[in-house]
Amino acid sequence: MKRFTALLLLAGALLRAGAQETLAELVPKDPRTMGMGGAFVAMSEGYQSLFGNPAAFAAPKGQLTVAALNPWTYVSPTTHNLDLLSTVTEGDGQDMFNAISELMTTNGFGVGASAGVAWVGGGLGLGMVTTFDSYIRGKNALGAQGTVDGQINGVVGLGFAPVDLDGLRLSVGGDLRPFMRFRGPLSTMQLIGLLGGGEEGQTPEKILADMPVLVGYS
Numbered sequence: 001m002k003r004f005t006a007l008l009l010l011a012g013a014l015l016r017a018g019a020q021e022t023l024a025e026l027v028p029k030d031p032r033t034m035g036m037g038g039a040f041v042a043m044s045e046g047y048q049s050l051f052g053n054p055a056a057f058a059a060p061k062g063q064l065t066v067a068a069l070n071p072w073t074y075v076s077p078t079t080h081n082l083d084l085l086s087t088v089t090e091g092d093g094q095d096m097f098n099a100i101s102e103l104m105t106t107n108g109f110g111v112g113a114s115a116g117v118a119w120v121g122g123g124l125g126l127g128m129v130t131t132f133d134s135y136i137r138g139k140n141a142l143g144a145q146g147t148v149d150g151q152i153n154g155v156v157g158l159g160f161a162p163v164d165l166d167g168l169r170l171s172v173g174g175d176l177r178p179f180m181r182f183r184g185p186l187s188t189m190q191l192i193g194l195l196g197g198g199e200e201g202q203t204p205e206k207i208l209a210d211m212p213v214l215v216g217y218s
Contacts, residue, residue, distance in 0.1 A: 028114030054173030057159025062121030074110035101141040110135030125157035146186040153179030184211035
């Protein structure tokens, strides 16, 4: 968990000004939305409504989310793979390298996490979210390739009281989500460095410092 937290802090610290352009937002994940295959927009409320259902801002009672933290991983959920994942999160050096190598050559491997604060309800939606995501796959450790993404974004939105339409209650809302995001290629050794198991010179700060940063909105 400490490694996930460190990655989130780095994602925010390394964001810097860049050319403004519009691109897809990096959306956080959590057990509920992943279990529903992402089909959660119409039913999301509270903190989760920041990512797809601004109509929920119209809820009469406000909800304050002080600290939402959700880590995730991309791995085939077999017993053996879960043992390897434990080695990745708790081991270091050669053990971590061997575990990651096996995972990414069989089904691919990635990790991510998001953290945020929010106020939702009473016609208002305000939030700040930091998200980190990575994925890598290849036939062998030296030839594996992937990507790493990091983003910090704010959410400012309004929701309007429900309107009765012949027995149908309709809520309407909208929001603006400005964000700063970095994205770059990812190798096996860089992933190990990001997880805190790299050698000297392979620190998360040095790996992420040269990646381009984009400013956009969605």
